[in-house]
Amino acid sequence: MANIEQLQAISSQMRRDVLRMVHAVKSGHPGGSLGCADFLAALYFHIMKHNPSFDMDAKEEDVFFLSNGHISPVFYSALARSGYFEVSELSTFRKLNSRLQGHPATAEHLPGIRMASGSLGQGVSVAAGAALAKKLNGDTNLVYVLMGDGEIQEGQNWEAFMFATHHKVDNLIVTIDFNGQQIDGSTQKVMGIGADIEDKMKAFGWKVLHMDGHNFESILATMEEAKNATGKGQPIFIMMKTEMGYPVDFMMGSHKWHGVSPNDAELANALSQLPETLGDY
Amino acid sequence: MKTFEIQNIKDTRSGFGEGLHELGKQNERVVALCADLIGSLKMDAFIKDNPNRFFQVGIAEANMMGVAAGLTIGGHIPFTGTFANFSTGRVYDQIRQSIAYSNKNVKICASHAGLTLGEDGATHQILEDIGLMKMLPNMVVINPCDFNQTKAATMAIADYEGPVYLRFGRPAVPNFTPVDQNFEIGKALMLNEGTDVSIFATGHLVWKAIEAGHILAEKGINAEIINIHTIKPLDATAILASVAKTGCAVTAEEHQMNGGLGDSICQLLALNNPTPLEMVAVNDSFGESGTPDQLMEKYGLTADAIVEKALKAIARKK
Numbered sequence: 001m002a003n004i005e006q007l008q009a010i011s012s013q014m015r016r017d018v019l020r021m022v023h024a025v026k027s028g029h030p031g032g033s034l035g036c037a038d039f040l041a042a043l044y045f046h047i048m049k050h051n052p053s054f055d056m057d058a059k060e061e062d063v064f065f066l067s068n069g070h071i072s073p074v075f076y077s078a079l080a081r082s083g084y085f086e087v088s089e090l091s092t093f094r095k096l097n098s099r100l101q102g103h104p105a106t107a108e109h110l111p112g113i114r115m116a117s118g119s120l121g122q123g124v125s126v127a128a129g130a131a132l133a134k135k136l137n138g139d140t141n142l143v144y145v146l147m148g149d150g151e152i153q154e155g156q157n158w159e160a161f162m163f164a165t166h167h168k169v170d171n172l173i174v175t176i177d178f179n180g181q182q183i184d185g186s187t188q189k190v191m192g193i194g195a196d197i198e199d200k201m202k203a204f205g206w207k208v209l210h211m212d213g214h215n216f217e218s219i220l221a222t223m224e225e226a227k228n229a230t231g232k233g234q235p236i237f238i239m240m241k242t243e244m245g246y247p248v249d250f251m252m253g254s255h256k257w258h259g260v261s262p263n264d265a266e267l268a269n270a271l272s273q274l275p276e277t278l279g280d281y
Numbered sequence: 282m283k284t285f286e287i288q289n290i291k292d293t294r295s296g297f298g299e300g301l302h303e304l305g306k307q308n309e310r311v312v313a314l315c316a317d318l319i320g321s322l323k324m325d326a327f328i329k330d331n332p333n334r335f336f337q338v339g340i341a342e343a344n345m346m347g348v349a350a351g352l353t354i355g356g357h358i359p360f361t362g363t364f365a366n367f368s369t370g371r372v373y374d375q376i377r378q379s380i381a382y383s384n385k386n387v388k389i390c391a392s393h394a395g396l397t398l399g400e401d402g403a404t405h406q407i408l409e410d411i412g413l414m415k416m417l418p419n420m421v422v423i424n425p426c427d428f429n430q431t432k433a434a435t436m437a438i439a440d441y442e443g444p445v446y447l448r449f450g451r452p453a454v455p456n457f458t459p460v461d462q463n464f465e466i467g468k469a470l471m472l473n474e475g476t477d478v479s480i481f482a483t484g485h486l487v488w489k490a491i492e493a494g495h496i497l498a499e500k501g502i503n504a505e506i507i508n509i510h511t512i513k514p515l516d517a518t519a520i521l522a523s524v525a526k527t528g529c530a531v532t533a534e535e536h537q538m539n540g541g542l543g544d545s546i547c548q549l550l551a552l553n554n555p556t557p558l559e560m561v562a563v564n565d566s567f568g569e570s571g572t573p574d575q576l577m578e579k580y581g582l583t584a585d586a587i588v589e590k591a592l593k594a595i596a597r598k599k
Contacts, residue, residue, distance in 0.1 A: 032561050057356050114354055116383045119374050125344045126379055129351020159344035167336065178473045
């Protein structure tokens with residue numbers, strides 16, 4: 001289990017992976033990937049009990065679903081860096097015949113992927129099903145989901161939120177990447193998802209927690225609190241404050257880097273802000 | 282022309298309900314979900330015996346498909362139940378991404394397909410579902426013809442690993458296939474061997490094809506009648522062998538011409554053995570309110586329509 005200093009090193013390397021991957025194919029989604037690197041580093045190197053030898057049925061281990069599949073670069077980096085496949089395979093991202101599809105897919109049998117995602121709004125439903133399967137199997141491990149904040153505009157999420165409460169899916173921890181940005185601008189400008197998301201989720205019967213997605217103390221403490229809150233009849237929703245593009249200075253503070261790759265100079269500038277800690281792939 | 286004894290008149294959805302109930306006893310991995318239509322889908326018996334393996338999702342079909350996909354992770358075999366319209370068109374992207382593309386072992390069980398749903402009208406009478414589902418890679422598409430066959434198909438799909446669309450209906454129709462038959466996915470069933478025309482029928486139109494066969498026999502025409510209960514994968518071998526013998530074909534289904542069984546067989550024949558073919562299907566139209574019999578008559582899905590198309594197909598033979 002990695003400590004905070006190690007997690008910082010890992011997430012720095014994951015961010016380098018993200019930028020190099022999207023730069024190499026001149027496509028992909030760096031903004032949200034950078035913003036969620038700390039969370040995924042914490043999840044795969046500290047929080048989850050998981051087995052990189054990979055079993056689709058995930059018996060006796062925790063399960064993670066990425067609902068906002070477009071941040072696949074950081075997901076692939078977390079999987080490779082935690083041993084699901086060779087880090088050298090990251091260089092195949094978005095290329096023909098690669099297992100690392102633009103959005104996560106099971107069709108190419110990449111270890112660590114249990115469900116395709118990309119068309120938004122489906123991850124919470126899937127995770128609720130997987131969580132119920134764990135209950136049926138008497139498996140006390142947990143199911144984690146990461147979703148985007150713009151994604152909450154998809155109606156299926158609200159069906160899933162209702163369902164999880166009704167069926168007391170209390171082995172489910174959903175984290176929302178609250179960066180306030182989506183493709184066409186700020187979430188409040190595009191389609192006000194409301195500063196009152198917390199009230200909405202509470203009204204839907206969820207236990208709501210908050211954390212700073214760029215502070216490992218906050219992430220680890222909040223996730224521990226979330227784990228302790230499982231098994232008590234309520235699903236858990238964590239509002240994770242992040243900054244799209246973090247911590248690259250010219251990428252933060254706007255939606256511009258949602259789905260745009262850096263050019264050569266921008267890549268060099270971004271990498272100079274992120275120490276190479278584990279060796280580039 | 283062979284005669285078939287009608288054992289009773291029953292709805293195919295009750296065959297599904299009975300098959301699911303039986304599966305509940307035989308296979309611990311089978312779980313079921315329903316979107317507020319337990320009675321319509323005849324799921325009560327399964328639920329009574331297996332309350333812990335049933336999940337009511339309410340009127341939220343998109344979520345139902347996602348939850349079903351998730352339930353497969355851990356080894357369960359989810360059967361979803363709602364009307365055919367809400368099992369396909371309403372949730373196409375959920376099925377496409379979370380079930381078909383992800384290749385999950387979900388059985389999408391769809392009742393009230395086609396015109397014979399009746400009085401509720403076109404909002405509920407989906408005639409496009411076979412096309413929607415057969416276009417998805419990995420998806421198997423099955424449309425059994427009577428109660429016994431629907432029960433057998435329901436039980437058979439639990440033993441198949443992968444996504445399946447199982448389509449059945451609301452009205453009581455002649456139940457004539459063997460009780461406790463062995464259902465083999467993708468295997469066309471020869472009902473009557475003939476030499477003059479091949480009639481390929483699916484679902485409720487299979488019985489009408491048999492009726493048509495008797496009318497044709499009176500006219501001295503020896504029709505070959507084949508039950509295509511599995512539209513995908515299509516039994517190409519059986520179909521090509523039949524038309525090689527008869528030289529012409531009629532397809533019959535309670536579905537749009539576009540995207541249905543006839544469309545699949547046209548493609549097969551055009552690529553392998555171009556053959557005169559006529560289609561009994563709904564021609565680019567929505568349905569409407571009415572009794573099932575009135576609707577089948579108005580939209581031309583009758584034994585007489587099959588006879589007329591058979592004569593036309595035969596006349597087109599060189």
